[in-house]
Amino acid sequence: MTHTNAPTDLQWQAVQSRSAAHDGQFYYGVRSTGIFCRPSCPSRRPKRENVAIFPSLEDAAAAGFRACRRCTPAHISAAQQAVAHAQHLLDTAEPTPSLVGLAAAVGLSPFHLQRVFKAATGVSLKQYAIAQRAARTKAHLQAGASVTAALYDGGHASPRTLYDPATDQLGMSPGQYRAGGEGQTITFAVTQSVLGPLLVAATQRGLVAVRFGEVSTLEAELRTEYPKATLKQDEAALAPYVDALATHLVGARPELALPLEPAGTAFQQRVWAALKTIPYGQTRSYAQVAQIIGQPQAVRAVAQACAANPVGLVVPCHRVLRSSGALGGYRWGTDRKRALLDREAAGPVA
Ligand SMILES: [Zn+2]
The missing domain is CATH 1.10.10.60 (Homeodomain-like)
Known part of the structure; x- marks a missing residue:
């Protein structure tokens, strides 16, 4: 076993938090026991230095690890x-x-x-x-x-x-959000997607940004939004997110089960949570989303919250249309919105 199997910070965080959202994205072996698990395994947390990360079941087995009987990683x-x-x-x-x-x-x-x-x-x-x-x-x-x-x-x-107020919300509460990202470390990567350059950024707890743009300006936009955060470019650390998004964009992974930590007001968080309930391939109107959050008068504010969504695709703001059925706006351009909706309408790729 070499040190190349050592967990990244994001992977180690997923193991420590027993993140079911990372199930299927990688497996971890524990050298002291010879057993491998999926991230959400409820068994005792291993020591970091004993953990080896594998991209697939086959890799873990090939390295001599046996499948855990508690989390049965093969039955993910x-x-x-x-x-x-x-x-x-x-x-x-x-x-x-x-x-x-x-x-x-x-x-x-x-x-x-x-x-x-x-x-x-x-x-x-x-x-x-x-x-x-x-x-x-x-x-x-x-x-x-x-x-x-x-x-x-x-x-x-x-x-x-x-x-009834919905008590828990997406990601961290607004009270926990520190203006400008002070004290936060944000890891980011800029990648080429089928819809153009894509910036993906995350803290150890989840995604803070998934946005399209120009390679020359994406990083600067993130710095403007989080002027007090420590920003680190690290393609390898973000590979699990980037791979999931790339797979999703070609229609092979309709559900994006990724941890989120978008910064926003309480109202924006409620709108974004409502958007996450719109299934792949379906759309809602801004008025329907206002109904879902229990504020039917707040149609315009809902549209503004959609336009301010920092986590594209994962919070599917592209699935919201005007009541007339017209496309409406999209933070990253209506051409991209139409492309996303066309892809979803065609159904997931097997
Ligand atoms: Zn296990």
């Missing part, structure tokens, strides 16, 4: 399947299933389901259910139902629940 897609199943039930079941019912239906413990769901979608089960119920309520209202009937038909136990 089980959690991803459970998340998809839970999303489908929340989209369709009447009334909205309870957490215990949902967990039983997908074959996970409630705790485990909550953890993998949040990791895969960026929102909690509760936030997702609230967004789905709000969308259904709007559909009922458009069909002419009374407000109270619509609230009950939308799966609400009582009208009050529509206004």
Whole structure:
């Protein structure tokens, strides 16, 4: 074993935080036990100096490691399947299933389901259910139902629940966000994507920027936005993110389950969380997103929050159109927006 298998800071952070979002992106072997795991393995955390990183199961096995019996790294897609199943039930079941019912239906413990769901979608089960119920309520209202009937038909136990605040949000809370990135270290890479130059930037906790632009100005824009942060260019450290985004852009990875830490106001965070619930290949109007966050009057503010989205693709602001069906704007140009929507409409690539 050579030191080239040593974890990057991002990989080590994923192991320490047992990040399900990194499952499938790499595997780690523990030299002291000879066993390899996926990042989310619940077993005791290894010492960093004992950890060897492998890009695939085959590489780990070829290096002499045995698969862990707790996290069964070969069965990685089980959690991803459970998340998809839970999303489908929340989209369709009447009334909205309870957490215990949902967990039983997908074959996970409630705790485990909550953890993998949040990791895969960026929102909690509760936030997702609230967004789905709000969308259904709007559909009922458009069909002419009374407000109270619509609230009950939308799966609400009582009208009050529509206004339950969604407590947890994407990434860090605005209170934790330090203006200008003071004290933060941000790692970034500039890469060529099928839609032109792409800057990808992350802290150890998650992505802060995914944006298109010109090679000559992308880095300067990041510095302007985070004047007090320490910026480090490191293509290797960001390779897991860059690879996931590149795969997504050619249609082979519809779900982008990547950790996020976008800086923004509480309102912007709520809009971005709502955008994450729009499935691949679907669109919503700005007015529908305003409904989802429970502020139907805030259509213009929603459009502004979409335009300010710092994490393109992962927070899919390109899936929001005008109510008329017109394309609307896009922070990185309407040509790119149309290309993204056309790609999604064609369906995922096997
Ligand atoms: Zn394990």
